[in-house]
Amino acid sequence: MEEEEAALSFKDLGIIDELCEACSQLGWKAPTPIQKEAIPLALKDKDVIGLAETGSGKTGAFGLPLLQALIARPQRLFALILTPTRELAFQIKEQFDALGKAIGVTCVVVVGGIDMTQQAVELGKRPHIIVATPGRLVDHLEKTKGFNLKALKYLVMDEADRILNLDFEEEVDKILKVLPRERRTMLFSATMTSKVNKLQRAHLKEPVKVEVSSKYQTVTKLQQYMLFIPCKHKHMYLAYILNEIGNQAVIVFCATQQSTLKTALMLRNLGFTAIPLYGKMSQNKRLGALNKFKVKERSILLATDVASRGLDIPSVDYVINFDVPMHSKDYIHRVGRTARAGKSGIAITFVSQYEVEVYQRIEQLLGTKLDVYPTVKEEALVLEERIAEAERFAKMEMSRLDVKSGKKGKKRELMDDDTEESLGVRKRIKGKKKDKKFRK
CATH class of the missing domain: 3.40.50.300 (P-loop containing nucleotide triphosphate hydrolases)
Structure with a gap:
């Protein structure tokens, strides 16, 4: 039968x-x-x-x-x-x-x-x-x-x-x-x-x-992990993990447009090929960002939940929840961007001291406790100074480009080819020589 x-x-x-x-x-x-x-x-x-x-x-x-x-x-x-x-x-x-x-x-x-x-x-x-x-x-x-x-x-x-x-x-x-x-x-x-x-x-x-599925679940070939880290070390562990996994296709989900842009700028300053996708970008730029990721011109897509539903990008190897989704069901959709069409994939969720309760609701929905993603704390901490420097750069760039929420006037959009200079690819932090690629 x-x-x-x-x-x-x-x-x-x-x-x-x-x-x-x-x-x-x-x-x-x-x-x-x-x-x-x-x-x-x-x-x-x-x-x-x-x-x-x-x-x-x-x-x-x-x-x-x-x-x-x-x-x-x-x-x-x-x-x-x-x-x-x-x-x-x-x-x-x-x-x-x-x-x-x-x-x-x-x-x-x-x-x-x-x-x-x-x-x-x-x-x-x-x-x-x-x-x-x-x-x-x-x-x-x-x-x-x-x-x-x-x-x-x-x-x-x-x-x-x-x-x-x-x-x-x-x-x-x-x-x-x-x-x-x-x-x-x-x-x-x-x-x-x-x-x-x-x-x-x-x-x-x-x-x-x-x-087809009577309970909320994720596909069987998806490996799911969590990582409990202090909020201030999230960028540090993100850079550490991205560096460890090499040049694979990764979608990083952030809670807000602000967080998406800041993280993208920080990663670009470190030499990663990152590109953001969020609701307020013009349609051409949104499609452009998505296409660059699909054809592997960019290996890291930073996104708000605008990208969590329905997008079929078969080659995604990792999904990283930089911020825990507020709604448990959104977790299912986010991690569903990987392990598609019978392929395997890995999802990692960062959980800070402020997100424990929200994360526990996700575990309750899944009916399982996620394993801890293996990391070497000492190797991550080595990056602390570089990350702090890159975060300062990202903050300055966001201020300069007037992308802070609440400001009047038209917001500048990032991450298309015309704005490479804005992303710190041409110039790093003032007084520094152009860095070599951060990746090994």
Whole structure:
């Protein structure tokens, strides 16, 4: 029985040959557990709520049935996919472009940070699929002449819990009011919240719930560690660990934009190839930062939780929680950036004296105690003077670039190629010669 299940193909699930061929070209050899459960239901025109751990193939689980329905009943403005972040929207579009290439599917991204006029022109061409963040879609529904979704046949919410947790509830309500009642609706998320429960009761017709993981969990190939260190030594241990693991792909999650920028500047001063990603960067710079990390021009991505959901960067070796996430479920999403698509990965969480209680809630959620990440204290302490110097540099640069919160005026953005000088790559702290690479 197990062998039969393992041999199950996309064709066995009811997917047509054209889409099976597209899956093959994308390297999707066999359906994932969530795809096995959700696709047959969606093909029977059922509303679906899909719950599965992050990195488990949720995009394919809603994308394939949606495209198959579009092929059967071709129509412009056929489907709307709502996502919480811009990056996830572009990623979903990439997958739809790849899956629908042979059948001529048009897909448009509608997110903030990009000129509305250009988006209005693209919407005027009436694409088959719109991938949008709720806020910008509401702007177009209210202001773009002639644009409406009255004929829509499919609505998908990816990371549905996050959409509602990011204060999009008002926008989502506005969107749902202008959509036709006769439609198929699919909600997908790694976690289920009371807000998503509320949404399913209000807007889904006899939904079928598909749950691949009944409890909050991380993938089995992920090794998880913690490190209890004083708050003042966090940067020191971060540099020590990055130096030890060599030139591997690492995402470092920080709690705030301020912390992200300061840590990025400090690491760049030490010679690491670090680049930050945070919500207030312009869309071009956010995509630029992400692409540089994907193609390994930069080995360290410093990020706020804007990067914790849905981003598929297969080559991430390490995730480091520089700050413990305030919400336990966010931990699952952060560490889900590594150990994707069957690969292994390592997650390390720094816990300071101020974060013990929050961290204990994460252990409670996971139902396990994490091992302590092995470090040599004496080797880390050797770096103390260099780190203090780099922190002073970062503080001066942040002050000079006027990136402190609360300041009026337009904030300067960092970490694109035009600002290498700002990052201390050309000049280190005044009076010092240019350092050699910090790495061994």
